[in-house]
Amino acid sequence: MFVQDTLLNRLKRGCETMAYPKGAAPALPDRHGGALRVDAARCDAKCGACVTVCPTEAIARPAGKPVALDLGRCIFCAECVTVCPTKAITRTGDHRMAVRRREDLVLGDASKEQVRLAQALDEKLRRLFGRSLRLRQVSAAGCNACEADTNVLGTIGWDLGRFGIQFVASPRHADGLLITGPVSKNMELALKKTYAAVPDPKIVIAVGACAIAGGPFIGHPQHHNGTSALLPVDLYIPGCPPHPLTILDGLLRLLGRLDEPTGIR
Amino acid sequence: MKRDTPFTLLTNGSALSWSDVPEWPLTEFLGNVGAELDRGERLSGLFGVPEGDALRIVAVLAFDAGNTLAVGRSQPFSGSFPALTATHAQAHLFEREIWEQHGVVPENHPWLKPVRKDHGAGPAVGDFFRVDGSEIHEVAVGPVHAGIIEPGHFRFQCAGEEVLHLEIALGFQHRGIEEAVTGGPHRATVYQMETVAGDTTIAHTTAYANALEALAGTEAPLRAQWLRAIALELERLANHTGDLGALAGDVAFLPTASACGKIRGDFLNLTALLCGNRFGRGLVRPGGCPLDCDAERLSQLRKRLETALAEVQQAAAWLWDAASVRTRFEHTGHLHAKQAAEIGLVGPAARACGLVRDVRFDHPTGWHRFAQVPVSVWPDGDVFARARVRWLEIQRSGDFLREQLDAVPEGETMAPLPALAPNSLAVALVEGWRGEVCHVALTGVDGTLRRYKITDPSFHNWTGLALALRNQAISDFPLCNKSFNLSYCGFDL
Amino acid sequence: MMESSAILLTFTLWVYVAGMAGALLFQRAERLANAVGFGLAALGGACGVVFSVSSLAAGQGMTITPVTLWSGPIPGVRFVVEADALSCFFVLVVSLVGLAISVFSLGYVRTYYGRKNVGVMACVFNALLLVTTLVFIAGNLWMFLIAWELMALLAYGMVSFEHEDRETRQAGVLFFIMSHLDAACVLLGFLVLAQAAGGFSFASFRGIGASLSPQQRDVAFVLFVFGFGIKAGIVPLHIWLPVAHPVAPSNISALMSGVLIKTGIYGLVRVCFEFLGPPPMWWGASLLAVGTVSAVLGVLYALMEHDLKRLLAYHSIENIGIILMGLGASLMFLHTGHAVLASLALIAGLYHTINHATFKALLFLGAGAVLHATHTRNMEEMGGLAKRMRWTALFFLVGAVAISALPPLNGFVSEWLTYQSLLHGFGTTTSLVRLMFPLGGAMLALTGALAAACFVKAFGITFLAQPRSDHARDAHEASLPMLIGQGVLTAACVFLGLFPTVFLKLLDPITLQLTGHQLSQQLTMANGLVLSGVAAQGGTVSTLGIMLMFGCLLPVPLALWAVFARKARTRIAPTWDCGQRALTPHMEYTATGFSKPLRMIFKALFRPRREVQREYDFSPYFATTLRFESHMEEVFLTRIYRPVNYGLLRLSRRLRALQAGSLQAYLIYIFVTLVALLLFAL
């Protein structure tokens, strides 16, 4: 009967949860490429190849300054990497991209070649949510890819529960919102009511390029180009969709559960 | 075999000039469409093409038995048109959409309500259908659902625990893709096609690519078509495994739920092996597939595919073996074959009612012309049947991938795409994992896209869920909902 | 000492008479009639309470001397009054409930100003109290039957007080017929006894059963069970109760449910324990069985109601069933010779009698206040009254907790005593009948749980969430006298719940008189704090202890609040509605929806029928209208009463043929009867 079968199978396979963050992080798919890096020295002021090719106008050319790449609007299509003649924009293969402030995602200036990674919450919030964080997920016009990769964190491989992080049904039980999708006008009322229903103190996490700046649909009149138009956001996790490892890294970084030094660059 | 029909026939993934599309006065056009539907044909698309301030209605019919498509259009008209829905239920959502997008009123349409937005006030407003009776109470499960799922509004009319009527109001995910594509293809169009429904990226992008290639008069290189077929089946495997796990999770059967959660991640990583993105972003482009795969990568894909298929075999075996699961699945959310045919269900939901409908079988295009995937059908039309159809498709997709990975075609994977022919219409159908994805592209005088219509399989199937819930216990709704597992953003575009 | 209580008793009766006269006199001035009538009734109730408590407290010192109230012109017909311990207990019941209802009525009858004759109502109310008291203290058959008949007539008058609508008139007629059925049975029963005893005084009836032949005793027992059973409302004789009680004005329904159905219990106790001598086993077993069936069916039917007063009426049947379980067990223990257990079971039955009187009257008064504010009895149109009628909600909640037999209130204490007696019953006999005790216990548990479910529905749908109608939205709190009336009964419930050992002392003289044992000492431990069963280690309970422990443990959550949540703020926000536009009252749970699962589980009993009419213009997928109706079959009505009714009608129609109208036919009938009589006389 399947009861013995399942129990035996269980003993054979043992614990299938990954060792991360204690052990090494699982490798990103080799063609994924991870975060982007802008090498200001290599970018010569006259060339604008990458600006025209970017589908979400994430790259701007401020006069006299090196190119400014906004990773929040980037959907990681890597068109700019292939088209840049001097290889100024490169892929670092690094999964760590979550930031606390929106401007930390803009790369290009001399000291800001790469993403300034998120600092943990302040002492009070970290003491409160450090070991028990319950999030209410709201899909505001998300295309179901960011939702799927947030959902996969609950499966046995990633096992979000071991950090005390849990997705709950009612906003009353939640400590914060995890928002995906460019926040369509049709979802505006629902998102505001959900945010109002969460008891303080609460945090807001924007997952995916859509939730940060509108993603591939940037500029459409049907939505608000991301969450920051409506709610104060505490954590931005870029990507289209962000790899589960990136989302998990962002959450753990937010709660200060990652012991390795953050601000290395 | 040719059938005497007034419509112009064309094969899937091909184009014809806008003038070749037969044209009739409005009532005659609707009469012809009604006649074809009475003969048992299926309506794949019915949409409006504005001409000045007047409007033409274009119909795309799928003659499954004849393995061909058919198109026809009405002369420009304005004001209102007699609704087909009175006699053919499968046209009901199309006509509501025409009313909402173009303002022409379908006369005596039995259920004329907005499809995506309520003219500025957001969806799910206004009067819902009410059952009268003193003990009836409404249960409204609003846009924000429990768990991680897209928003949609379900209004139940209940007598205690029993659901008498379910009305579904969507539109929360509306991002305005069709409006953005007109005048395209722009820089962002292909990325928007990839995110029409995030979990059906390959199907939608392949349909988009086929349509543009048809308009350009070319075809993707064979190896590219092969790579697209591989990616399509990987996407199907990942989603069906995820659904089996979710169905087990909804009845709290932990062994299969936990195992399938992990195995779905493995299948997504196989797609990531091909293109770096777990959902196949960047794998398919009009003109072919930009990223080629060397032999070593394919053998690694083959090896990891075997382990994943073995694991899903084990997990599914537990599911079918557990009696407590079976009592929950059987006779829940039942749909008859006649109902499924009348409301025009597609995909696994239709095949679970015994209808033999599969675009890879009826209208093969791309690599499916050379390699056949048998159609998975199950007769009963309840949750158990939908789960079994998913399990059969996992096995058959697995066999197809094994067979194809052993015989890899050679050649280029990317060819430059010539300019699109002006004033021509292209229809591309692809069997996504939820069912038939239908893209119709119409170019204007200057070769840019004058009108682009996307029909996600969920557009056909949401009515099926509303029907399946009648006279069911409300505690079985999540199970029925997950057995359909329809896309909200695919419907809302 | 005896002299003063007799004076007090006669004074109480005269106060009622004065109340009647005063109410009639000031009919014209409604306000005055109300004040005088119900004021005097309240005074009479107070005196009755003082009388009964003092005489019960006197205990052994009570000598029973029959007093002739009035000897009329007809020889041999004398109205004798005799207040022994059992009578005093029931006088306490009627007086306490009468007091509370009179105070309540001072405020409640204001709605009838200008519409109905308040003076008549006050007068009949006083008369009812007077006559009921006389029933309890009747010394001989004449007094008992006259008082019994008057009680039925006056109650009929009150049931059809609002005779405008047909439903009330029909209910009155049904009540009238059933009252006279039970009066007939009781009369026949007493005639069987009187024929053996030679006289009509109750003193001569005591222990008369020994001199009767077993068949005669059984016949008398069956007649008494039928007679008193109809008045008490046990299943299957209950059909009049849920019809009559709801249509009466709420204060009268409270009196009927609280007191009038107790006259049936009084009759059964008086007859079975005193007159009919040592009971055979099947008497007790049948009472226990009927009690269990009444309890379970009563609560099941109550669950299906969404008319607040019908729901409470069905609960009366349930609680009468529980009382009968106690009495039945007591009779069985008398048969097997376990006198101590018999007195424990009797105490359980009597304790539940006064408990039911208090919390049922409280709930009916609460329902009256709600009806007074919302002008409807249908719970589906109420809701949100807790915020508008704060005190009535609190009192109704206390009544609900009490009737659901939840600690620490009085319902729990009496059911605890019943469980104790059932538990020890298993060991009293070896015959198969001892299995009835644990099964009875299980059914009592089912009844308790279903009662809790029913009162979560009743309280939740009526008082909580959003108001479902305009009436409910602008409901206002009841007036002061109404609140005081409910407050008196709430205090009684709390007292009877927390201090059972104090009250048990009052029951000593009764058990001494009926079963020859005084148990209050044996049941009291830890100087009155703890109530214990009869067996040595048989298990104890202390409701007062539980309340003390609640107070004692409260600092635990409060300390956690102080330590952790000092800075936490509270915010009022709309209910979480999944982010949709707004929650409408139509989305709240309905009373029928609440009890639907139980209706499906017990569908063999309810036989629910449902009709769904679906209309559509073009295709079945798009219905234009959908109607859903579900009905339940009144099993007793359709299976027992209706066939009997039709049978009688058919028979009477056939007999009408005898009335042929021709003189010759009548002469022949006379002749035939004469011949028959002559033959019989040989």
Added chain:
Amino acid sequence: MNFDPLTFLGQTLALLLLAPLLSGCIKNWKAKLQNRRGPRPWQVYFDIAKFLRKDMVISEHASWIFSLAPYVVFLTALLAGLMVPMISAPAPLRLFGGVLAVIGLLALGRFFLALSGLDPASAFGGMGSSREMTISAIAEPAMMLAIFTVAITAGSTDLSQIAQSTQSATWKLLNPAHVLAFAAMFVVLLAETGRIPVDNPATHLELTMIHEAMLLEYSGRYLAFMEWGAAIKQLVLMTLLVNVFFPVGLAGPQASAAALGISLVAYLVKLLALSAVVVIVETTNAKMRLFRVPDLLSTAFVLAALAMLSTFLFG
């Protein structure tokens, strides 16, 4: 009146601390059986501590019942726990109530929990209350019959007395009456604490919840008290099952320190064994259709009735 404050305080602390740990262990083991690491057993402490500190959002439709219910649920569970023998046979509040008082207190907690579900006027709360009261109404007679079986053989409703009398005749543990009563009580335990075959504690889906649906509107410290009360209720029912129906190793009234130590160890071992059985049942069964739960509970009633009959047959 032998009421000594030491065992009273000891047992209160034990109840308060052991209950979250036990539900944490069950969650952890369920995760282990799914091949995942899962939340640590003391995770429930962190959750409760966080909820205590957080602000509260209360529905505008809620009345004072909504604020009273958490305290009633918490205190009734605690009080019922103090009447059940944990380590030594005489429970601290033995005099204040036997098994009938324990069932009554848990019923009082459920009464107010159901009312608080109806109060905020949301359909889910009403649904949860209706299902909770229905299931408890069907479970109650089965529980009472099982308890009657044990109480009759011991001749008392006092839990300590029952435990000691069952303990004294060791063969009594194996006679069919006790085994059947234990089985019936196990099924009732699954129903009362909302475990998998009846209700899924870890579900997200409001329409399938029973117990959780009533808590959807609670937040902050009220939610902490409600969760804690539910955990204590689960511990009380398990202790009832373990110490009264299977009182192996339970120390007598005036037991020596050694006997108390053995009793503590035996109690913890039995408790964890019972939790293991519950976990295995949970991970290998799907949740029952709502209208099949009464069938499950009527089988529990039949088991209890058989237990009763067997006391009659085997004396």
